[in-house]
Amino acid sequence: MLALVALVLPLPSDATAAEEREITLDARMFAFEPGRLNVNQGDRVTVILHSTDVVHGLYIDGYDVDIVAEPGRPAQVTFTADKLGKFRYRCSVSCGAMHPFMIGELIVGPNIPFGRAVAALFIVAIGAVVTLALRPINH
Numbered sequence: 001m002l003a004l005v006a007l008v009l010p011l012p013s014d015a016t017a018a019e020e021r022e023i024t025l026d027a028r029m030f031a032f033e034p035g036r037l038n039v040n041q042g043d044r045v046t047v048i049l050h051s052t053d054v055v056h057g058l059y060i061d062g063y064d065v066d067i068v069a070e071p072g073r074p075a076q077v078t079f080t081a082d083k084l085g086k087f088r089y090r091c092s093v094s095c096g097a098m099h100p101f102m103i104g105e106l107i108v109g110p111n112i113p114f115g116r117a118v119a120a121l122f123i124v125a126i127g128a129v130v131t132l133a134l135r136p137i138n139h
């Protein structure tokens, strides 16, 4: 019952506030580490690209991100993850035979359902505590 109320009520605005995220992405022949990035829509994302062997680039489809890192000289970019969905990222510098397979996936998920789920759980927990506290004690 209380959980239903939580799903209907508007949440405080900070429940959907964007986060600042800093992600370190290692590039080497022929992979990115990590190969998958998860962020929430609206997040301010900073990616720091480290190259551990030769020159690699980072190009993110749909996000107008294109940076190049030399070994020992990381490159950095900041963007707002304003588009929902899955976006490929790839190496933008031809770095060897397997270069076309040097790809990863950026997943931008909605942040509202998660906030609501947390709020619903929180209210259920409070409801349980209140119910237990009000229960008559039998000796």
Ligand SMILES: [Cu+2]
Pocket: 027, 028, 029, 055, 056, 057, 091, 092, 093, 094, 095, 099, 102
């Ligand atoms: Cu590369």
